Amino acid sequence: RHTLQLLLQEAGFFNIADFLPIPDYKLPTAILSANGLSDAYFDSTALLQQNAWKDMQLPHDTFFSMERTWQCVAANNLAVEMANSFLLVASCNPKVCDISESLAWYFSSTRRVEFCKQLEFVRKSDQIIRVNAKKIDSFASLQGGNCISNKFEFHLEDSEYTKGKLLSSEFVQIVSVGDWKVDQIGNFIRRYIQCLELIIRRDGYELHLNKPTATVPGVYLDAVPGNILITANSEPVFIDREWRAKTPGELGFLVFRAILVLIGNLSTIAYPFATRHLFMESLILDTMRSAGI
Numbered sequence: 001r002h003t004l005q006l007l008l009q010e011a012g013f014f015n016i017a018d019f020l021p022i023p024d025y026k027l028p029t030a031i032l033s034a035n036g037l038s039d040a041y042f043d044s045t046a047l048l049q050q051n052a053w054k055d056m057q058l059p060h061d062t063f064f065s066m067e068r069t070w071q072c073v074a075a076n077n078l079a080v081e082m083a084n085s086f087l088l089v090a091s092c093n094p095k096v097c098d099i100s101e102s103l104a105w106y107f108s109s110t111r112r113v114e115f116c117k118q119l120e121f122v123r124k125s126d127q128i129i130r131v132n133a134k135k136i137d138s139f140a141s142l143q144g145g146n147c148i149s150n151k152f153e154f155h156l157e158d159s160e161y162t163k164g165k166l167l168s169s170e171f172v173q174i175v176s177v178g179d180w181k182v183d184q185i186g187n188f189i190r191r192y193i194q195c196l197e198l199i200i201r202r203d204g205y206e207l208h209l210n211k212p213t214a215t216v217p218g219v220y221l222d223a224v225p226g227n228i229l230i231t232a233n234s235e236p237v238f239i240d241r242e243w244r245a246k247t248p249g250e251l252g253f254l255v256f257r258a259i260l261v262l263i264g265n266l267s268t269i270a271y272p273f274a275t276r277h278l279f280m281e282s283l284i285l286d287t288m289r290s291a292g293i
Contacts, residue, residue: 001086013090017099022047023055024084029107031087035123036103037079041163042121042129045074047104049169050226053267055084065176066267067169103129113137115154117242121161129161152221153244162237164229167195171225171262178270182277186290189255192225193291195236196254199223212252212293218245224258226265252293259284 005016020037021028030047037044052066073082080086106119116136124130133156170191174184196216197209205217222243229237263269263280276282 001080001088004088008088008090012092015091015094017089018080019087019089020080020083021085021087022051022083024057025087026085027054027056029054029109031105032079033099033102033104035100036121039103039123042103042123042161043163043165044079044104045071046166046169047106048074048079049172050166050265053265057084058267062268064268065172065270067172068176107136109136117156119240131159131161133158151246153246155242155244157241159239162229162231162239164231164237166226167192167228167230167236168225168262168265172266175266175269175272179273180270181273182283182286183290185283185287186292189259189287189291189293192228192258193251193255193293195228195230196220196223198236199228199238209251212250212255212288214251215248216251216254217248220254221245221249223254224261226261252288255288255291255293256284259287 001018008016018034020032022030022032029051032044032047036042048070049067052070055066058066070079073079101123103121103123105121107117109116114135114137118134118136120132120134122130122132135156171185171188174180174188193209197207200207200209200217200220207215209216219241220238222241223238227238227240229239231237263283272278272283277286
């Protein structure tokens with residue numbers, strides 16, 4: 001990387017900007033700028049962890065948690081040096097490389113074209129980072145507006161960035177250590193339900209999520225642990241409110257969906273204490289029993 005930068009400068013490209021494509025330059029799902037990596041308020045590690053499993057060149061078995069590995073790599077400021085690839089933007093014109101406000105970009109592109117989106121994290125001031133959301137293909141439109149059927153709605157909106165720790169990271173800590181037990185996941189699901197109830201009540205709804213048939217408003221269809229941040233004050237915050245159901249659902253379904261998404265977004269899972277929990281059906285049923293739903 002350093003050698004290539006020197007060669008570009010020798011060729012007259014004195015304005016060079018560094019970027020880190022994740023998981024690599026061929027099929028990136030996120031791109032981090034140098035400012036994003038160094039910004040103390042912006043959590044670039046979360047993007048490294050969340051996208052680790054999306055590397056199409058990973059072997060079938062990685063033998064260790066890629067999510068926790070990238071957490072350690074980032075903590076030691078080695079992300080750029082140990083990344084799969086890098087990206088350079090070089091120009092003779094200094095304005096071309098002047099993107100100092102942009103910290104990162106995130107892409108969801110493994111969908112039908114009208115649902116593909118881009119999130120740009122932009123530093124607006126010392127205290128404010130904005131998350132700008134838009135469709136990747138601005139010409140793609142949905143029949144009937146944002147409604148994809150009489151049941152679901154796709155919605156994008158800009159928001160203010162919230163610093164915190166993803167609730168899903170607690171699940172990663174559990175299942176990346178050998179001999180984990182289903183009661184540990186049950187405790188995590190109970191914590192998730194408590195966070196979900198706090199979020200819903202804070203939005204003005206009065207309800208109790210104490211049974212699997214408890215009603216959950218449709219706007220919380222996307223309120224899975226990977227979309228819930230825990231702030232420094234231990235407050236849960238629902239982010240990336242993208243998908244909505246047009247009718248209320250049940251808590252049992254939302255927990256079922258949360259478990260599927262949590263497991264599907266991991267590169268590897270350690271061997272459990274009970275071999276029956278190697279099978280999805282047993283794991284989900286026992287987790288729900290343990291969580292009391």
